[in-house]
Amino acid sequence: xxxxxxxxxxxxxxxxxxxxxxxxxxxxxxxxxxxxxxxxxxxxxxxxxxxxxxxxxxxxxxxxxxxxxxxxxxxxxxxxxxxxxxxxxxxxxxxxxxxxxxxxxxxxxxxxxx
Amino acid sequence: xxxxxxxxxxxxxxxxxxxxxxxxxxxxxxxxxxxxxxxxxxxxxxxxxxxxxxxxxxxxxxxxxxxxxxxxxxxxxxxxxxxxxxxxxxxxxxxxxxxxxxxxxxxxxx
Numbered sequence: 311x312x313x314x315x316x317x318x319x320x321x322x323x324x325x326x327x328x329x330x331x332x333x334x335x336x337x338x339x340x341x342x343x344x345x346x347x348x349x350x351x352x353x354x355x356x357x358x359x360x361x362x363x364x365x366x367x368x369x370x371x372x373x374x375x376x377x378x379x380x381x382x383x384x385x386x387x388x389x390x391x392x393x394x395x396x397x398x399x400x401x402x403x404x405x406x407x408x409x410x411x412x413x414x415x416x417x418x419x420x421x422x423x424x
Numbered sequence: 425x426x427x428x429x430x431x432x433x434x435x436x437x438x439x440x441x442x443x444x445x446x447x448x449x450x451x452x453x454x455x456x457x458x459x460x461x462x463x464x465x466x467x468x469x470x471x472x473x474x475x476x477x478x479x480x481x482x483x484x485x486x487x488x489x490x491x492x493x494x495x496x497x498x499x500x501x502x503x504x505x506x507x508x509x510x511x512x513x514x515x516x517x518x519x520x521x522x523x524x525x526x527x528x529x530x531x532x533x534x
Contacts, residue, residue: 354513355513368521411515412472412475414472416469
């Protein structure tokens, strides 16, 4: 069974950094297309980034240059390194498998506030 | 910048049929955009309903169907039930690794 479990969210001050993790089971992260998607409070879904099985990475303009997607084959885990965080980055962050997305995690809340 | 468009809200009667659409601010949606549909209730993670235009995700009832109608992707719910009251999102693959979600449709069943 495919399972995705995000962690690493929390309260962070503007300008700070945070790394989100997504532990996967039931499949191999490095053999899959893996995405990050977020949802600000009361808003819609926003696609952020994808890492392909071959290692290519792509980003939405809203996070390009600030966020970095990566994976650890030995831990079967996906990451999102978030730098220079802003109030508008406050959201629930989901990891998701495949393009188009077929499987979702439950999400982790990131709050950027002083 | 291309915007993916969805109806902000829609209403359907129990047992009725409703078609939600997913378009582009410029151009037509085709199967090449791999349109996919997701259902989300408040406080829950999205649930995949339809991917690559018309493939139902495992466990999704066949009263949910996807298609291309004219220049848009479409999600049709036949025989709407009370628990279909949710937010529905489409996503389009724009190429070069980029996907874009629509703004979502809030479906009311009453």
